Every structure is written in C-alpha cells, then in structure tokens.
Amino acid sequence: MSSLARPAAQQHATPENDNSESPNMRVIKEAFRASVDDGFEAGLEALLRHARADCEFRPYIASDRVLRGHDEVREYYRDAIKAGSHMRLHPTGFHEAGDEVVVDGSIRVARASGGFSESQISWTYTFRDGLLAAAGWGPRGTT
Numbered sequence: 014m015s016s017l018a019r020p021a022a023q024q025h026a027t028p029e030n031d032n033s034e035s036p037n038m039r040v041i042k043e044a045f046r047a048s049v050d051d052g053f054e055a056g057l058e059a060l061l062r063h064a065r066a067d068c069e070f071r072p073y074i075a076s077d078r079v080l081r082g083h084d085e086v087r088e089y090y091r092d093a094i095k096a097g098s099h100m101r102l103h104p105t106g107f108h109e110a111g112d113e114v115v116v117d118g119s120i121r122v123a124r125a126s127g128g129f130s131e132s133q134i135s136w137t138y139t140f141r142d143g144l145l146a147a148a149g150w151g152p153r154g155t156t
Contacts, residue, residue: 037140038107041114045104053100057090060138064145071149073120073134074098097125114138117153 034042040063048056061068061083070080074093080086104118116138121131132152139147 035109036143037112037114037138038109040140040145041116041138042107045102045116048102053094054090057086060145060148061086065141068145069147069149071147073132073150074100074122099123112140114140120150 040060044056044059046056047059064083067082068086070086070089072078072080072089075089078089080089099122101121101123102118103120104116106117108115108117114137116136117134118136119131119133121129123129134150135153136148136150138145
C-alpha cells in the first residue's frame with residue numbers, strides 16, 4: 014500500500030486539538046494523518062468525507078484526466094492500486110490562502126513494471142461552502 018511520511022512539524026501536533034487552524038486545514042491534515050497511520054485509501058476516504066458530491070480530482074498519476082464525483086475518484090485509485098501502482102507522498106509544508114489549502118512536498122510513484130518517478134510538487138485543495146470542491150497538483154511553487 015501507499016504510505017505518507019509525516020512532516021517533522023506535524024509529528025507532535027494533532028489536527029483535532031489545534032484550534033488556531035481553519036476547518037479546511039484540519040480536513041487536509043487529517044487526510045494526510047490517515048494516510049500515514051492507516052494507508053492511502055484511508056486518507057482518500059478522509060478527504061471524500063468532507064468533499065462535495067460533484068468534487069473534481071486531478072491526480073498526479075492520471076496525466077490531464079479530471080475525475081468527477083466520489084465514485085469515479087474511488088474507482089480510479091482502486092484500479093491504479095490493483096494494477097500495481099504505489100504512491101508515497103512526503104509533505105513538507107501546509108499553508109492556506111482563502112478557500113485553498115496548499116501542501117508542498119514530493120511524490121514517488123512506483124509502477125508494477127518496476128519503473129518509478131519522483132517529483133517535487135504542490136497539491137492544491139479548494140473548498141467551497143465548507144466542503145472540498147477540487148483537488149489538483151502542480152510543480153512546487155506554481156500552485
């Protein structure tokens with residue numbers, strides 16, 4: 014299964030106990046924590062619990078494809094994992110501006126064929142009316 018390394022700054026703080034963070038930031042940190050503790054799929058479910066029914070995901074491993082809605086997102090990742098793709102996420106920083114939470118870090122994707130790629134990226138999570146509306150990525154520093 015995929016794993017997610019917890020950044021040093023987040024190792025001792027718990028998102029549930031930090032009242033200085035916005036609800037949006039807590040949702041994203043909880044999803045990353047779930048990925049670390051319980052696996053990639055648990056982190057995905059933590060995101061989807063706080064996502065609009067019509068949410069849009071633009072996964073790193075999907076090129077330019079846009080996934081719409083909970084079922085399509087779940088099916089895409091389930092099929093990718095079943096096909097042998099493994100993703101290791103390493104967040105290094107969390108920040109937000111308005112309704113967006115940006116997570117800087119890197120991702121390593123290993124394929125069943127034995128090949129892999131590793132990139133420094135930023136994930137951007139956009140909220141609308143208190144729910145996750147969109148999740149995407151870009152080269153670090155440009156999202």
